[in-house]
Amino acid sequence: MSLDTPLPVTRTERLSAHEALQRLEHERNSRLTQLLALDEAGTDAESEVEEHLMSAQKGTIRRVLAEVEDAFTRVRDGSYGDCLDCAKPIPVERLEILPYTRFCVPCRRDTV
Template identity: 75%
Template sequence: MSLDTPRTESRRERLTAHEALQRLEDERASRLTQLRAIGQAGPDAEEQVMSAQKDTVRRVLTEIEAAFHRVRDGSYGTCRTCAKPIPVERLEILPYTPFCVPCLRDTA
């Protein structure tokens, strides 16, 4: 099933704020753990690979923090481009996404 196609069976359309916050907390903890592991990799690690990984983790952390703000201001789960609800299935997979799949495809 496509992430941008709503399910026909009865399913909630939004995550609760508590569920969203829990998923975001889990994502943040995971990324912080990755940063610590990268920092402890030692001199044998290739510098460019480590730098790219750190940049990616930091970018995702920034996206996670922005999602926390959206939960607080009530805009979490609403696409920033089209203002339609982001399907719960997508938010379960990528809880910090600010876009529905069709709008993300349009920006790519």
């Protein structure tokens, strides 16, 4: 490894409540936009298979929206960012990617 190569930086701090709320709001808005687009496309479905696929996609989006709403609750009660299984802080990098996640990676792996 070259001396010029920077070492990876791991953020150990937590997201602030403001940052978490911003990320969750963005996630909510993105999912609502997807849902609206699927609703509009649903009128153009040409087959039963297309209708079934859109219905499955809508179900997935609604489940994610429910997880986002649960994350808003965790921000309000102060438990946001803590793994619901091991109670350790979830790494900021994971929360930046999945702001509504409830588990750290090792615990998530164990639940699947």
